Amino acid sequence: ETGVTQTPRHLVMGMTNKKSLKCEQHLGHNAMYWYKQSAKKPLELMFVYSLEERVENNSVPSRFSPECPNSSHLFLHLHTLQPEDSALYLCASSQDKWSTGELFFGEGSRLTVL
Amino acid sequence: EDQVTQSPEALRLQEGESSSLNCSYTVSGLRGLFWYRQDPGKGPEFLFTLYSAGEEKEKERLKATLTKKESFLHITAPKPEDSATYLCAPETSYDKVIFGPGTSLSVIP
Numbered sequence: 001e002t003g004v005t006q007t008p009r010h011l012v013m014g015m016t017n018k019k020s021l022k023c024e025q026h027l028g029h030n031a032m033y034w035y036k037q038s039a040k041k042p043l044e045l046m047f048v049y050s051l052e053e054r055v056e057n058n059s060v061p062s063r064f065s066p067e068c069p070n071s072s073h074l075f076l077h078l079h080t081l082q083p084e085d086s087a088l089y090l091c092a093s094s095q096d097k098w099s100t101g102e103l104f105f106g107e108g109s110r111l112t113v114l
Numbered sequence: 115e116d117q118v119t120q121s122p123e124a125l126r127l128q129e130g131e132s133s134s135l136n137c138s139y140t141v142s143g144l145r146g147l148f149w150y151r152q153d154p155g156k157g158p159e160f161l162f163t164l165y166s167a168g169e170e171k172e173k174e175r176l177k178a179t180l181t182k183k184e185s186f187l188h189i190t191a192p193k194p195e196d197s198a199t200y201l202c203a204p205e206t207s208y209d210k211v212i213f214g215p216g217t218s219l220s221v222i223p
Contacts, residue, residue, distance in 0.1 A: 045211070106157050107156050
């Protein structure tokens with residue numbers, strides 16, 4: 001495996017379900033990110049982790065809960081989501097947080113909330 | 115307030131027809147500006163970093179330039195495989211990267 005891998009690629013869930021998105025980076029980077037990409041809207045930064053410590057949380061609702069157990073893995077736990085949370089969720093990594101613009105993205109997890 | 119706009123929203127070109135995409139920004143203290151390419155259903159792919167006005171970067175048929183208020187992505191003699199959405203993202207002096215809405219480019223054979 002190379003680069004940044006995300007699973008699952010597609011997820012359909014009801015509003016009462018609990019699911020998790022997984023991201024793994026094989027680049028030896030120290031920072032990892034979750035972004036949300038909705039139709040017709042720019043990429044929105046959700047969370048930033050640097051050396052496994054959460055350093056940024058952009059006013060994201062508590063129904064999204066990130067977890068970073070080590071510098072290679074990042075999870076996004078989902079519970080009681082709303083239909084407007086349907087979007088492409090992108091994981092990214094960078095060498096360190098101070099190179100935030102040069103990001104390496106995964107292919108994303110397409111989430112549909114019914 | 116930090117803002118990024120990109121124009122046009124969508125662009126259709128004939129193969130070989132050169133053009134430019136625009137990224138206009140108003141941010142607090144620009145630290146750098148990044149260009150990405152995104153194919154449908156995939157994550158963005160990093161293309162270029164520009165740090166100062168007057169700087170230019172090239173990669174195959176793409177050339178990115180930067181002024182104090184804008185960046186341009188010039189596409190010379192495009193091919194169908196250049197079809198994608200191109201995103202610009204300035205980084206502010208307080209380490210915030212703001213993505214623009216993108217320009218969707220279609221190159222017709």
